Amino acid sequence: MPSPIYRQCSATYRQCSATRTPAATSVTASFNPASPAITLVDLLIQSRLPMSRQSLTPLDLLLFPTWLVPVEPAGVVLKGHGLGIRDGRIILIAPREEALKHPAQEKLELEGMMLAPGLINTHGHAAMTLFRGLADDLPLQRWLRDHIWPAEARWVDEDFVRCGTELAIAEQLKGGITCFSDMYFHPAVVSELVHKHGVRAQIAVPVLDFPVPGARDADEALRNGVALFDDLKHHPRISIAFGPHAPYSVADDKLENIRILVAEMDACIHMHVHETAHEIQEALHKHGERPLARLARLQLLGPRFQAVHMTQVDEEDIALLTEHNCSVIHCPESNLKLASGFCPVERLWEAGVNVAIGTDGAASNNDLDLLGETRTAALLAKAVAGSATALDAHRALRMATLNGARALGIDDHTGSLEIGKFADLVAVDLSGLAQQPIYDPVSQLIYSTGRDAVRHAWVGGKQLLNNGKLTRMDEQRVIANARQWGARIASTDSQ
The missing domain is CATH 3.20.20.140 (Metal-dependent hydrolases)
Structure with missing residues (x-):
């Protein structure tokens, strides 16, 4: 049974809902929580199907980094591996030769890059x-x-x-x-x-x-x-x-x-x-x-x-x-x-x-x-x-x-590169002068790599950063708006 404080807050919310602005409810307008979702069980079953059955549905994206760092298991660095994404989730991590057997709508070579969790x-x-x-x-x-x-x-x-x-x-x-x-x-x-x-x-x-x-x-x-x-x-x-x-x-x-x-x-x-x-x-x-x-x-x-x-x-x-x-x-x-x-x-x-x-x-x-x-x-x-x-x-x-x-509280869904988790990924370029030579790419990432080396980022399989460029945001507009606010605040503080 809901607690009195929850009922009180919810009741007040419902009373006010008729007068709430559209912006307050617009977030939920474009997704349907009742739509079918791919479960981890589904993915595990798919991963065990014969190759002919799996190949019926192409991957959305197949990535081939130089290094793949899943984070879980701890301390693992995979070389020569591919990572496959379908419907926003990771469904394949395999050696390159095996990964290439899977049809994909898009394949992307990430030469000299580390692929890690976002x-x-x-x-x-x-x-x-x-x-x-x-x-x-x-x-x-x-x-x-x-x-x-x-x-x-x-x-x-x-x-x-x-x-x-x-x-x-x-x-x-x-x-x-x-x-x-x-x-x-x-x-x-x-x-x-x-x-x-x-x-x-x-x-x-x-x-x-x-x-x-x-x-x-x-x-x-x-x-x-x-x-x-x-x-x-x-x-x-x-x-x-x-x-x-x-x-x-x-x-x-x-x-x-x-x-x-x-x-x-x-x-x-x-x-x-x-x-x-x-x-x-x-x-x-x-x-x-x-x-x-x-x-x-x-x-x-x-x-x-x-x-x-x-x-x-x-x-x-x-x-x-x-x-x-x-x-x-x-x-x-x-x-x-x-x-x-x-x-x-x-x-x-x-x-x-x-x-x-x-x-x-x-x-x-x-x-x-x-x-x-x-x-x-x-x-x-x-x-x-x-x-x-x-x-x-x-x-x-x-x-x-x-x-x-x-x-x-979302480690079942993200935070590591594991089958079934959302494809929240980052690709970092380790081919620069400051990273050479590379003995342990994770050590180079932490101790000698800056954020300017980040090249790509995906959230739920959607690419939000492509070769250092934002795909959904106008960077110059964001900067201009911030400068306008800065000018307002600075001019008032100086008075």
């Missing part, structure tokens, strides 16, 4: 690309209180979110990011853009105790979240989560409501936790316990809890994360830039905690370069652990792909 950016605030460089070289609380929150109150509306999110999607795609988690205002607008541009995303509805753009209070944010979840629960590329901002900005009663809703809806919780030492000190003073312990007491922790940052960690924290099977989202460059602290990635990994990686927003990073973020994470982990063997290149790539999918 990168998954598990934490960010997409529209904040428009605040990139607005306030740098400041500690977190001053940065938020004196600059970011006032700027958001003044500038953030649906148009701001639309422009900033398009800029973020374009930047991420060109860097090989095929899936991202967003935690920002006007999430319905974000969902429209994710649907339009073909990427995959978790959209976390932000919840705070004070008014924010698009929600007068936490209760309205929760109602909006339930409405968006109901709209999109069958969408093949979008999942809706709840994003209580941080333990210090959301009261216990609102966290309790979130706990009830996510249990009812089987949704994720995405939350900034243990980002700074100041946060820990304030929590001990106000609540007499560390923030993670408070969240455990409120029963928010679990396999669908995503703890973002976790730079302040003790053994009791690790025990709680392990006990409740939570995921940690590591954002090393933002933490370094804001001097927030260091997430002990190797300790968490050794304890069995799933650790994924995120860029955070471009206002505190200042880019959405997950490949560069992964390199920083690998190097920083070695320094923090005092061990050169900490977070090797293969594990770093796993953190940016399969671990991210696991954190978002």
